[in-house]
Amino acid sequence: MSTSSAAGAGGFAGQPVPVQPVDPSRAMVSVATYPEYADAQRAVDFLSDNKFPVEHSAIVGTNLRMVEQVLGRMTTGRATLYGAGAGAWFGLFIGLLFGIFVPTNWFAVVLTALVIGAIWGAIFGAIAHAMTRGKRDFTSSRSLQAGEYAVSVTAEYAEQARQLLARLTTPAS
Template identity: 85%
Template sequence: MTTPGDRGQGVPIQPVDPTRAMVTVATYPEYADAQRAMDFLSDNNFPVEHSAIVGTNLRMVEQVLGRMTTGKATLYGIGAGAWFGLFIGLLFAIFVPRAWLTMILTAVLIGAIWGAIFGAIAHAMTRGKRDFTAARSLQASEYGISVSAQYAEQAQQLLARLSAQPLTT
């Protein structure tokens, strides 16, 4: 296992499976680059089941999308409730030989009403502690290709060929 400051090529890391030692054979600034390298290894018949893409220096990023109001919470509740109502309506419609469309529309309407009520109440209960919407994601500062120690040399040779190739999109 390496310390957080170690970033060199060929540095062992904590393995996913403790019975096999892993070695980092390459690092990339973007996940797409690491994915491209792993795909290249796979295309060249490398035993990829002995490898992993490992993100390091993880951070959680919360991108604020906008302000949340009681009106917006009610609208989101209507949408969620309508979808749930559609699901329930379709289940009930299976067992109703006639008027199945009425059954579905009624369930959607009831779901939308209850969704609006619950959406508004849920937002009101926060008492202004979270009046915004956001999308969360995990991001890494770099991505490493780690392979079992017995395959490290083979992986390094293949990835050296990949770095000599021009990038194509």
Template identity: 70%
Template structure:
């Protein structure tokens, strides 16, 4: 499956040779380096931050019970009900506040029911909540080869100020 790239500048830069000018143990340091290059007039459109050694981390945030699933579903349903209520309220001759409040309550009730049912149907195979993120072992700053020397010199000045 091919995923189309949205950034045409990235497509143009993909064919150019690049050089690594620095590596950092975390993303904020790499971001700080690119920001420093930008602050000093470097054409940062020729720069990339490349994470290597990627891994998926799933941080478990707590136990998920039918009650918690229903509560989360109620919250989601309430937001959806609020949205529908505002839309209906705009085009209704009835009391706007009553329409919005009714839609919010109905949305919360349906959301709670669907949340509880969906969790119960898992049969206990996933009784925890979590959030996932990608983490890299290190982050490299690369630039197009023709700009490598200028970027290295600028980052050398940054290293001297730290």
């Protein structure tokens, strides 16, 4: 069984972390690797299309890294606008709930809740941004990316999977 001793890999410092199932009958064998997730997904789909028991397979990403894409500068004005938008959505939700129980003029209830939600959201957005004191004046989007993706199957199906995947990469004649 392959193990990793890196503390950042999910275990405590110095303790190995198993990367394969503990059950020896479910030991996984890598049958192909791909640089992109879409390629690994296409390979598993190809196995499925050829009646391979895909419940015995997995796509395993390795060489993981967290990527944070900076989207733009965060100002107090922008935080206020984002807060107003979030508050408006919440106000709309509450207004619709209350509007169900109002026999007349439900539209006024919904509109009032939306406006109140937007105002409070703007206030809280501005306060929350001011409380950071400029320590994070940008917006970003985080994602977890792998360096490569391996298609793994249980040992008993490894040869069958390799044969099928060899047909996937061979051009049709």
